[in-house]
Amino acid sequence: MGTIKAITSLSNPTIKYVMALRKRNVRDAEKKYIIEGNRELQRAFDAHIKIETFFYVLGGSFSEEEKKLLEQAQNNGISLIACSLEVFQKISYGERFEKLLAIASMQYSSWSLLEKKFSNPPFLLIAEQIEKPGNLGAILRSTDAAGVDGIILCDPLTDIFNPNVVRASIGTFFSQTIVLSHAEEAFHFLSKHQIKIIATTPDAEKDYTDSDLTGSVAIAVGAEHQGLSSQWIERADEKIRIPMQGVTDSLNVAIASTLVLYEVCRQRKNR
Numbered sequence: 001m002g003t004i005k006a007i008t009s010l011s012n013p014t015i016k017y018v019m020a021l022r023k024r025n026v027r028d029a030e031k032k033y034i035i036e037g038n039r040e041l042q043r044a045f046d047a048h049i050k051i052e053t054f055f056y057v058l059g060g061s062f063s064e065e066e067k068k069l070l071e072q073a074q075n076n077g078i079s080l081i082a083c084s085l086e087v088f089q090k091i092s093y094g095e096r097f098e099k100l101l102a103i104a105s106m107q108y109s110s111w112s113l114l115e116k117k118f119s120n121p122p123f124l125l126i127a128e129q130i131e132k133p134g135n136l137g138a139i140l141r142s143t144d145a146a147g148v149d150g151i152i153l154c155d156p157l158t159d160i161f162n163p164n165v166v167r168a169s170i171g172t173f174f175s176q177t178i179v180l181s182h183a184e185e186a187f188h189f190l191s192k193h194q195i196k197i198i199a200t201t202p203d204a205e206k207d208y209t210d211s212d213l214t215g216s217v218a219i220a221v222g223a224e225h226q227g228l229s230s231q232w233i234e235r236a237d238e239k240i241r242i243p244m245q246g247v248t249d250s251l252n253v254a255i256a257s258t259l260v261l262y263e264v265c266r267q268r269k270n271r
Contacts, residue, residue: 006058006082010090014081018055018091018103024159027106033161035102036093038065043171045072050105055091057099058082069100078102093163106161109177111189114150117177122195123147123264124218125257126186128154128232131224136160137168138254139221144172146261151178152186152218154232183231190218199228199236200260202250208240213264214271221257 007015018034020026027033035044035051042065044051054073056062062070073080083091091101114124125148130136136158143151153160160180166173181189190197195216200208213219220236222228227250233239242256251259 006084007087008084010087012087015083015087015091018101021103022093022163024162027159027161031106032103033106033166034093034163035104035166036100036163037098037167037171038063038069038100040166040169040171040173041069041100041102043174044102044104045069045076047174049107049174051076051078051102052105053079053081053103055081055083055088055101055103057085057088060085060099062099066098066100073102093167109150109179111179114152114177114179115193117149118193119147119149121214121216122193122218123149123216123268124152124190124195125150125261126152126154126197126218126220126232127156127253127257128183128220128228129157129223129226130253131157133158133162133164134168135224135252135254137165137170137173139257140165140169140172140176140178142254142258142261144169144175146258146265148261149177151176152189153178153180154183154186156180157223183229187235196237197232197235198260199233199239200241200256201228201233201239202241202244203233204239204241206238206240207243208260208263211238211240213260213267217264219257219260219264221253221260224253 021034035041125143195218197220198217199220220232
């Protein structure tokens with residue numbers, strides 16, 4: 001790997017830096033974040049994400065997939081840093097232990113990039129004030145699978161570069177067009193493109209399967225506890241609900257998003 005000696009000390013400055021990137025204020029200041037996991041790293045390479053440093057376990061027994069990733073890192077001139085198993089376990093973030101981890105530069109999507117990704121008709125997801133990184137990552141997996149053109153994250157309460165977002169998305173984070181926005185910016189953009197806002201709320205009278213979702217739509221989902229704010233519900237073109245048969249009055253936001261997104265897919269397929 002071009003590396004003679006592994007980092008074996010937990011007090012090594014480079015290792016301390018990686019550990020510090022677990023904190024949002026450090027990520028924001030450095031404009032860097034952690035990518036961990038084989039699938040996540042491969043999808044980052046496929047999306048041409050700027051990876052700056054690659055960490056691996058010295059003497060590790062690597063799979064063919066991991067060997068390919070290390071070769072890609074070498075071919076792209078990425079700095080390779082070997083670590084002892086103890087050190088790597090310390091910097092490893094997720095529950096799934098894999099032998100590779102990288103530091104990348106933050107990248108952001110723009111409104112103009114989102115416009116370029118529009119299908120005919122446009123299909124968007126609006127996620128307002130999502131709090132939990134795991135939920136956001138799961139939502140990204142669903143938007144990728146359902147073929148959503150892009151995600152508008154309105155006033156998010158979690159950092160999109162949180163390692164748990166990347167990890168929970170299984171790397172689909174890198175295949176998405178994600179725009180960070182305040183509500184008024186989003187309202188202006190959707191109005192400009194004549195995209196209907198479909199608000200999900202348990203107080204709606206219409207079931208989500210009874211709504212015509214074949215046109216230009218932006219499905220709006222809200223925070224885990226409060227749901228969508230009043231401004232989104234009041235300014236929505238239509239309000240829909242997911243019917244509940246038991247004692248619960250709401251679903252996990254990632255599950256609710258997936259149900260409605262796939263209803264859009266079903267209706268468009270059958271139109």
